[in-house]
Amino acid sequence: MADILLHLANGFVDCLTPLNLAMLFIGIVLGLLIGVLPGLTLVMGVALALPFTYRLGVTPSIVLLTAIYVSGTYGGAFTAILFRIPGEPIDVPMLWDGYTMARKGKPAKALGWTLVAALGGGLLAAVIMVVLTHPLARFALRFSSPEYFAVLLFGLTSVVALGRGSLGNALISLAAGMLIATVGTDETYGAYRFTFGSRVLADGIEFLVVMVGVYGIGEVLARLEKGFTGRPIERVANARTELPTLREISAIKSMFLRSSLLGTVIGLIPGAGATIASFVSYGLEAQFGKRKKEMGTGVAEGIVAPQAAATASVGGALVPLLALGIPGSGATAVILGAFMLHGIQPGPQVLATSSAIVYAVFASLFLGLALMCLLGYFAIQPLVKILDFPEAAVSAYVMMLCFVGALSIRNNIVDLWLMIGFGVIGYLFEKFKFPVAPLVLGVILGPLAEGAFMNSMISFGNDWTIFFTRPIAGTIMVFTFAMLMLPFVQQWRARRVAAA
Amino acid sequence: MDSSAIRSSLPYFVGLAVAALLYFLVRQIEYAERPGMLGPDFWPTAAILLMATVCVFEILRAFAGMRSQAQGIAEVLETDDSAPPALTYPRTLVGGIVLVVVYAVVVDVIGFLLSTFLFLVAFMYLGRYRNHAVIWIFSTGAILLSALIFMRFAYVSLPRGWPPFDAVTDFVRIMLGG
Numbered sequence: 235m236a237d238i239l240l241h242l243a244n245g246f247v248d249c250l251t252p253l254n255l256a257m258l259f260i261g262i263v264l265g266l267l268i269g270v271l272p273g274l275t276l277v278m279g280v281a282l283a284l285p286f287t288y289r290l291g292v293t294p295s296i297v298l299l300t301a302i303y304v305s306g307t308y309g310g311a312f313t314a315i316l317f318r319i320p321g322e323p324i325d326v327p328m329l330w331d332g333y334t335m336a337r338k339g340k341p342a343k344a345l346g347w348t349l350v351a352a353l354g355g356g357l358l359a360a361v362i363m364v365v366l367t368h369p370l371a372r373f374a375l376r377f378s379s380p381e382y383f384a385v386l387l388f389g390l391t392s393v394v395a396l397g398r399g400s401l402g403n404a405l406i407s408l409a410a411g412m413l414i415a416t417v418g419t420d421e422t423y424g425a426y427r428f429t430f431g432s433r434v435l436a437d438g439i440e441f442l443v444v445m446v447g448v449y450g451i452g453e454v455l456a457r458l459e460k461g462f463t464g465r466p467i468e469r470v471a472n473a474r475t476e477l478p479t480l481r482e483i484s485a486i487k488s489m490f491l492r493s494s495l496l497g498t499v500i501g502l503i504p505g506a507g508a509t510i511a512s513f514v515s516y517g518l519e520a521q522f523g524k525r526k527k528e529m530g531t532g533v534a535e536g537i538v539a540p541q542a543a544a545t546a547s548v549g550g551a552l553v554p555l556l557a558l559g560i561p562g563s564g565a566t567a568v569i570l571g572a573f574m575l576h577g578i579q580p581g582p583q584v585l586a587t588s589s590a591i592v593y594a595v596f597a598s599l600f601l602g603l604a605l606m607c608l609l610g611y612f613a614i615q616p617l618v619k620i621l622d623f624p625e626a627a628v629s630a631y632v633m634m635l636c637f638v639g640a641l642s643i644r645n646n647i648v649d650l651w652l653m654i655g656f657g658v659i660g661y662l663f664e665k666f667k668f669p670v671a672p673l674v675l676g677v678i679l680g681p682l683a684e685g686a687f688m689n690s691m692i693s694f695g696n697d698w699t700i701f702f703t704r705p706i707a708g709t710i711m712v713f714t715f716a717m718l719m720l721p722f723v724q725q726w727r728a729r730r731v732a733a734a
Numbered sequence: 735m736d737s738s739a740i741r742s743s744l745p746y747f748v749g750l751a752v753a754a755l756l757y758f759l760v761r762q763i764e765y766a767e768r769p770g771m772l773g774p775d776f777w778p779t780a781a782i783l784l785m786a787t788v789c790v791f792e793i794l795r796a797f798a799g800m801r802s803q804a805q806g807i808a809e810v811l812e813t814d815d816s817a818p819p820a821l822t823y824p825r826t827l828v829g830g831i832v833l834v835v836v837y838a839v840v841v842d843v844i845g846f847l848l849s850t851f852l853f854l855v856a857f858m859y860l861g862r863y864r865n866h867a868v869i870w871i872f873s874t875g876a877i878l879l880s881a882l883i884f885m886r887f888a889y890v891s892l893p894r895g896w897p898p899f900d901a902v903t904d905f906v907r908i909m910l911g912g
Contacts, residue, residue, distance in 0.1 A: 289890075402788045402792045403792075405785075405788045406746075406749055406785055406788050406789065408784075409784040409785035409788070410785065412784075413756060413778060413781045413782065413785070416777060416778045416781070420765070420774035422771075422774060423766070423768075423774045425763050425773075426763070426764075427760075427763055427778060428759060428778075451834070455827060455830055458823075458826055458827055458860075459823055459827040460821070460822060460823070461822075461823040461826060461861075462861045462862065462863070624858070625861070626857070626860075626861030626862065627858055627868065627869075629857070630853070630854045630861070630873075631854075631876055633834070633857060634853070634854060634880065637837070637841070637850065637853075638880065638884060638890065641841075641846065641893065642891070642892070647841070647842055651838055654835065657834070658831060668745070684777040687777070688772065691771070691772055692771060696770065696771075
């Protein structure tokens with residue numbers, strides 16, 4: 235433990251360099267703006283920032299992206315509470331009690347509860363993250379290729395099972411992502427796969443092209459089809475934050491702790507990100523909480539439960555990313571991509587080889603949460619003012635950032651064409667209700683899963699049973715199967731409820 | 735035949751066709767076989783089979799009239815009834831796609847700065863925004879800011895354009911002290 239604290243102290247020192255602090259500040263501001271603007275999603279924001287990290291070192295890059303990720307879970311609450319516009323799906327539960335509290339004449343109080351929930355939930359998750367990552371990574375050092383394959387498969391299936399859209403569509407999306415990742419030169423045989431004689435394609439398709447395409451261009455096209463027509467905004471003369479008293483916080487401390495822990499645990503599960511944490515936490519409070527009958531009428535519990543869980547899920551999601559190298563969400567997939575761009579593969583080895591970077595990221599999360607809340611408290615007026623900005627202009631700028639991202643990868647126009655292609659695919663996926671997260675995870679995790687699978691087959695003489703007979707791999711496989719069954723159980727229960 | 739079943743299964747027919755095409759391509763992968771080892775075609779074949787199997791299942795499900803699907807957990811949670819159904823503008827969308835394609839065609843020729851400036855202006859008009867002053871000022875500002883960030887500080891190599899258009903890029907660069 236003393237060792238961890240020492241590393242963390244060094245992480246704080248690393249984090250306090252002018253460049254890292256600047257990245258932290260920029261990331262927090264960008265995350266809050268992305269959260270506020272309904273046209274921009276959290277993952278899109280993190281993906282769009284990725285190309286700009288090329289010239290940065292690995293630590294400032296990860297600090298920037300993590301800061302966007304964490305503050306993106308908070309900024310959307312402002313507009314949900316004040317204008318009934320959820321900036322992100324995460325913020326939908328905020329409409330039920332946050333907006334209601336605001337309508338009852340207490341918008342400042344609702345914003346105060348949000349701030350306290352984000353800070354408390356985020357800090358608790360950050361502590362758990364620091365404590366848990368090292369032991370988990372140490373445990374993962376015992377993994378061989380079958381265990382890695384099992385873990386990767388678990389990550390891929392849980393993204394499918396816990397995401398949006400039908401299970402079938404999610405599986406198709408995942409398969410498409412895995413196929414995109416196979417384009418290029420095979421590492422074992424040096425054989426060309428789906429390259430069509432193109433030298434650029436022989437180097438493979440950069441995951442960044444896919445991510446920026448589907449999340450950036452795809453989402454802008456989807457909004458363009460809707461004519462950039464957001465909901466009309468009610469004017470709030472004086473947006474400000476009023477913090478709850480210590481007595482008020484103390485009255486809900488157990489519920490606060492429960493929601494934060496729940497958010498952290500949900501964040502730990504690959505595929506279950508901030509949105510699920512937010513909804514599940516609200517749902518649990520509505521079913522089992524002390525004031526369950528008052529939920530939806532503008533009570534503090536209805537604000538704290540989703541917000542604390544959503545922000546806590548960030549710390550939770552960083553644990554499997556750093557300890558196992560498995561991103562649990564679109565945003566952590568982009569952060570994994572940033573690590574890989576700088577030649578670092580997160581996983582059990584990273585704490586041994588690059589612990590300074592990991593602890594700087596940990597420290598940045600603590601500092602970022604504090605900064606996020608300070609900005610949220612003092613800068614709420616200019617932040618919500620951004621909604622006055624025309625959506626067409628914001629979207630045009632997003633498109634421009636996408637173009638820069640594509641052109642800066644390999645200085646090749648082919649990447650721009652590919653990105654436009656993936657943008658159209660992203661739009662079509664959205665249109666026909668195929669979730670894009672499995673596609674992106676398939677692109678990133680597909681090659682890792684293929685490598686682990688091939689190594690297992692070579693090492694164990696093509697014995698398929700190895701994934702089920704080794705204790706750790708077998709256990710993870712059982713969880714994988716259970717995860718895949720989850721939507722069917724959900725469907726069966728819904729049918730039973732409907733029949734009753 | 736039920737037209738709604740055909741309509742709802744159309745994406746899966748497309749998926750199946752894509753899977754068939756990819757399977758054909760996977761068979762063309764050339765490599766020297768190694769005894770006792772799976773080839774480079776194994777993994778893509780597995781992904782293609784997964785895609786094809788799910789597509790076939792969904793097509794059968796659509797024609798069997800089974801309406802309810804197993805949904806991802808987030809889908810079940812996220813249903814927001816309060817959102818009114820949105821109007822759509824398909825022509826605007828097609829215009830947007832054409833604009834992006836035109837951009838990709840001309841960016842090498844007229845350079846990043848000029849093509850992006852024109853793109854920004856055209857995209858905002860296409861997006862039914864009509865405040866002319868804001869459109870032109872925003873586009874100019876965005877281009878100058880981008881030039882400053884990407885060409886002056888981040889040193890991202892962006893297309894200069896062919897003569898005579900490269901003069902625009904050079905002019906902006908000199909203006910920014912590059």
